[in-house]
Amino acid sequence: MISLNEFLILAALLFGLGIAGIIINRKNLITLLMSLELLLLAVNTNFIAFSYFLKNEVGQVFVFFVLTVAAAEAAIGLAIMVVMYRRQGSIEIERLDLLKG
Amino acid sequence: MLVVHIAFYIFAALAVLSALVVITVRNPVRSVLALVVTFFSMSGIWMLLAAEFLSLILLLVYVGAVMTLFLFVVMMLNADAAGRREGFTRYLPFGLLLVALLVALMVVAFGSYFAQIPAPALPAADFNNVAQLGAVLYTDYAYPFEIAAVLLLAAIVAAISLAHHAPKRRKSQNVSQQLRVRRKDRVRLVKLPSEKRP
Numbered sequence: 001m002i003s004l005n006e007f008l009i010l011a012a013l014l015f016g017l018g019i020a021g022i023i024i025n026r027k028n029l030i031t032l033l034m035s036l037e038l039l040l041l042a043v044n045t046n047f048i049a050f051s052y053f054l055k056n057e058v059g060q061v062f063v064f065f066v067l068t069v070a071a072a073e074a075a076i077g078l079a080i081m082v083v084m085y086r087r088q089g090s091i092e093i094e095r096l097d098l099l100k101g
Numbered sequence: 102m103l104v105v106h107i108a109f110y111i112f113a114a115l116a117v118l119s120a121l122v123v124i125t126v127r128n129p130v131r132s133v134l135a136l137v138v139t140f141f142s143m144s145g146i147w148m149l150l151a152a153e154f155l156s157l158i159l160l161l162v163y164v165g166a167v168m169t170l171f172l173f174v175v176m177m178l179n180a181d182a183a184g185r186r187e188g189f190t191r192y193l194p195f196g197l198l199l200v201a202l203l204v205a206l207m208v209v210a211f212g213s214y215f216a217q218i219p220a221p222a223l224p225a226a227d228f229n230n231v232a233q234l235g236a237v238l239y240t241d242y243a244y245p246f247e248i249a250a251v252l253l254l255a256a257i258v259a260a261i262s263l264a265h266h267a268p269k270r271r272k273s274q275n276v277s278q279q280l281r282v283r284r285k286d287r288v289r290l291v292k293l294p295s296e297k298r299p
Contacts, residue, residue, distance in 0.1 A: 001220035002109050002149070005211050010113045010146070012207035014120055014139075016200035021124030023196040030129050030175055034136050037167075038120055041143055044155075052150040053218050057233050061242050063155050064234075067162065068249040072256030074167050078174045079260040085178045086266075 007049035015042035029084075029091045033077050040070045109149055115142040129175045137168050153230045 021035030044063045051059025085091050115138065122135035140163050147156035238246055 004215045004218050008211050012204050016203045017120040020196035020200045024192050048150050048152045075260045079263040082264045
């Protein structure tokens with residue numbers, strides 16, 4: 001059987017790629033949201049791997065909740081993006097400076 | 102080498118490659134499609150971990166709903182791919198460095214301890230992941246489950262109220278405008294000369 005290490009390394013690779021996506025793609029909000037999805041996917045994989053190897057199904061329940069929150073986050077994020085496009089005509093991150101932060 | 106092992110490595114390679122495509126490709130539509138491939142292969146990995154229910158949920162909810170939503174938004178907004186590469190090469194070394202550091206850190210941290218956890222025995226033929234999950238979810242975690250439902254409802258309401266803009270035909274009060282009204286806006290004093298009594 002596959003060892004726990006292999007699952008954890010795969011999740012670490014995916015997590016690293018997600019963070020790299022956030023760092024590299026500074027222009028596009030859509031790619032940023034997709035990188036967030038990658039991060040959540042990696043975290044969920046860790047949860048499920050530990051749940052399997054420690055024979056404790058509570059980890060899967062937690063993944064269930066994380067999936068719920070991630071779906072809500074994606075829906076609201078996309079809605080905000082649509083509103084932003086309607087107001088400014090682009091979804092570039094540099095133009096998110098209405099609050100002068 | 103077992104068949105399971107080969108399947109794991111195929112799925113893992115597919116997942117990592119498509120994740121790489123997600124963050125590097127120029128066209129957002131292709132990026133979304135690559136993310137679909139990532140989700141597909143990770144759902145295969147979850148299936149290997151005997152989490153059948155979550156694996157199918159990942160396919161149905163993520164590939165079926167969330168990714169479709171992404172695709173809709175990407176095509177609707179017509180995001181221009183032209184200006185996207187700006188800063189790509191500038192931040193690429195930092196990104197690579199961070200990934201290398203993070204992965205190396207995790208590999209070093211895992212190496213000694215977690216390798217000792219033995220793989221559990223293969224589940225019995227009548228193993229039912231859905232029943233196992235439901236037995237926990239609807240008893241110990243019934244309250245968080247309800248909260249998750251309310252959270253989804255709130256997300257629906259928020260997303261619709263953000264993105265929906267219908268022509269305004271309703272006649273409604275604008276309370277802030279009503280409160281801002283001063284006396285001089287509404288009352289006009291007119292000085293009329295008094296008439297002489299006949």
